[in-house]
Amino acid sequence: MSNRGPVKWFGLTPSIDASLPGVPNGSVAKADIWIRESEAPRSASEDSGAQVSLLSWPEVGTFEIRNGEEIRYDLEPDADPVIVRNLVLGTCLGVALAQRDYLVLHGSVVDVDGEAVAFVGHQRAGKSTTAAALLARGYQLLSDDIVAIRYEDGRPVAVPGFPYFKLDPDNFDPGTLPAEPMDRPETGRGKLYYELTGEFPTDPVPLSTISLLDSDATDDGEPHREPLTGHDAAMTLLEHAWVARVRTSEYVESWHGDDELSLDRFTRLAEHCTVQRLSIPHGHETLDGLGRAVESLLDTDD
């Protein structure tokens, strides 16, 4: 990533005073968000007007996310630096974006012919794999795991994240993708991170479609597409909101700040883009084959 010029993550300039394997660090004077390892995070009660989330994982450490401007953490002695990186780039950054009033979904998003197409779903639904499959078909990945949405001129746009994505190489051969593998956690657990090679976009892309991946919804072995509208669409989006995922989790120690889980926000989003359920049967042997199946569903205009 060091050859790409100034780093932007979700439209923000990060200042990284920490060692995150594979991620260039360096202090930036006019940064939007600071990432640093430091002493024990402050108590949230220290500043009652702040948005502060305190997250803690055993054997890793405690992470404080403050006002969408700072992620700092205090690590346990034997914390796996790759897991720390993954938590900073994942769970913590998603919370920071929500604090900055981005509408954040847990999913992946790809630029398909100038329109952002997002995929949400439960764990193991295939969000990252679907994005990688479209990447294999030549489309531009905008973000994996975090879908950060803003409004520009009254329309939702997806903001490009960073050139990293996750994929389980045991499921699909990533060999044809324009990407290089990064470090894996010492435990061997978790998907492998890859870094895209080449240019990575920084401009937001109009969001056209959000697809709920649900492979259990097909019983004839054929791909299906089912439009979701109204309350069903809004609830689907709310269910996959980043904050909805995080705030019910055991690792949340405290949570201070505004609540982004207003159904009105998701109703508005559903009114501005297509929301649909996609059922894509398992069994594709290559990312390209899966990508073709996804393309066939995205082409449907009804």
Next chain:
Amino acid sequence: MAGMRRGHGDEYVRPEVTEYGSLKEMTNQSGEGDAADTFASGSP
């Protein structure tokens, strides 16, 4: 969404049941192995 909204500075209380069911049930669909992978991958 009644019961889920909070204001600045309130201590967070995990919601148990909402008008559309338990958020916890909705967001924990996998077993322990998946949970460990999810955590190690940095996903929420």
